[in-house]
Amino acid sequence: MNGQIFSLNRFAQTSPIRKTELHYQLNQYNQNRRITDLLLAIAVISGLMVPFLRDLGSSYSLATDWEVNRFAFSTSNGRFASLFDLIQQISFSILLLRAISKSRKANWLVISCSVFGLIIYSLMAVANNAGDLTSVLFGNVPTTVFIIPLFYLLSEDPRIEQLIKEWVPLLSLICFIASLASIIKFKSICGFGSYIGWCPARDYFAFGISLYWSTVVLTSNEKHGYFITMGIGILACIAAFMLATRSWLIQPMLVMLVATFMAKGIDKVFKRTVIVIFAAGTALLALSFIYPEVLDSFLNRIGEDTRSNQYEIFYSQVEPASLIFGNGISAGYRYGTNSNYLFFDNQIIYLMFHFGVLAVVPLLYVLLRCLFGSSKNSQCKFVALFYLMAILGLSTYYSYIINVGVVLLFSSFGFALNNIEPERSNRMRNADGEK
Known part of the structure; x- marks a missing residue:
């Protein structure tokens, strides 16, 4: 009896302490959740403001005299626009630092590789007077490209996973609508038979296609996921047609066809294939009747060779061996009227040109895991393949930098990658059971 009384007294003494600990943990959780919500909202809004502000102050001139x-x-x-771009990149970087601090030990190798490259090439750039630390990290050729693949770690935060799943379909829709509005504004000023290179409409489109890929990965198992994929995809086709960009017209059509062929049952596959072809064809045909000049400008670009010429010019000036360790952030080559052109459509070559092989390793690590991992999310495998095709040069004006589209896409890859480890654990347990 005395022992029971002593035990009850002891519980009564420790119970308030445990309640205090639980209350503290709950407050910490709510505080971290609010910080995550705020940082993600700031990053997304700031990112979308960049092309919006550029478009507000837009002006157009003839690219050449002929x-x-x-x-x-x-x-x-x-x-x-640059200020909001900086805010966006800093906000995403803070989110990534928080994710790295909580990451599993299994990720230490890719984290070490990325952070090592970031530090070494940033210090080299500052030492060579290529710019101050801010311009080195967030400038035209930022060293933060090393850590972009690490954004798949954001998916380990359940709150970020929830927010991204809720936001990406709407954000993708907004970006494609904004792209259409921007390109219609341009064509109403310069003529519907005209076309343009880099512009806010293309930035919006690049954001939109990345978010579209994220939507496909995250909504693949949802009831209305297929119809969301089709609706946004058709809008993307219309925007690409208006922009007179061949490669970006191919991407959403591939996504829609893959989503269609992965439908269960041959009847569904056939019916949905007919629907996709009919809907996309009708939309583009109607647009060509309304704006026949747009169709002409698009058809004129079909026969153009905009890829091989850049490779010839690049390799006539750059030694292939220099791509192993890179040439630094200020390295450039003569391209057209630009005597020190910093960029390249093929983003793998672009990374190696400035930062060498080390910058490509973390990127390929994430993409190859998506492609050949055992995740049951087949849509993720196809999206990783389409993204790899885009950065290899299939799609122009698609930059490999920290922005809304790229960050949320890699976060989406993370959601699929997180399912690989449980599958492997289950297989190992089953194998042990069989023994």
Whole structure:
């Protein structure tokens, strides 16, 4: 009896302490959740403001003296857009630092490789007077490209997973609508038979296609996932057609066809294939009747060779061996009228040109795990393949930098990668049971 009384007294003494600990943990959880919500909202809103501000101050001029329908874009709001771009990148970077601090030990190798490359090449750039630390990290050729693949770690936070699943379909829709609005504005000023290179409409489209891929990965098992994929995909086709970009027209059509062929049952596959072809064809045909000049400008670009010429110019000036260790953030080559052109459509070559093989290793690690991992999310495998095709140069004006589309896409890859480990554990347990 005395022992029971002593035990009850002891519980009564420790119970308030445990309640205090639980209350503290709950407060910490709510505080971390609010910080995550705030940082993600700031990053997304700031990212979408970048092309919006550029478009507000837009002006257009003939790109060359001998082409009357090709225009170049410029903006008077470049400084404000750059400020929001910086806010976006810093906010995403803080989210990544928080994710790294909580990450599993299994990720230490890819984290070490990325962080090592970031530190070494940033220090080299500062030492070579290529710019101050801010411009080195977040400038035209940022060293933060090393850590972009690590954004798959954001998926380990259940709150971020929930927010991204809720946001990406709507964000993708908004970006494609904004792209359409921007390109219609351009064509209403310069003529519907004209076309343009880099512009806010293409930035919106790049965001939209990345978010579209994320939508496919995250909604593949949902009841209305197929119809969401089709609706956004058709809108993407219309935007690509208006932009007169062949490669970006291919991407959403491939996604829609893959989603269709993965439908269960041959009847569903056939019916959905007919629906996809009919809906996309009808939309593009109607658009060509409304704006026949758009169709002409698109058809004129079909026969153009915009890829091999860049490779010839690049390798005539750059030694292939220099791609092993890279040439630094300020390295460039003569391209057209630009005597020090920093960029390249093939983002793998772009990374190696500036930062060597080390910058490519974390990227390929994530993509190859998506492609050949045992995750049951087949849509993720196809999206990883389409993304790899895009960064290898299939799609132009698609930058490998920290922005809304790229970050949320890699986060989506993480959701699929997180399912690989449980599958392997289950197989190992089953194998042990069989023994």
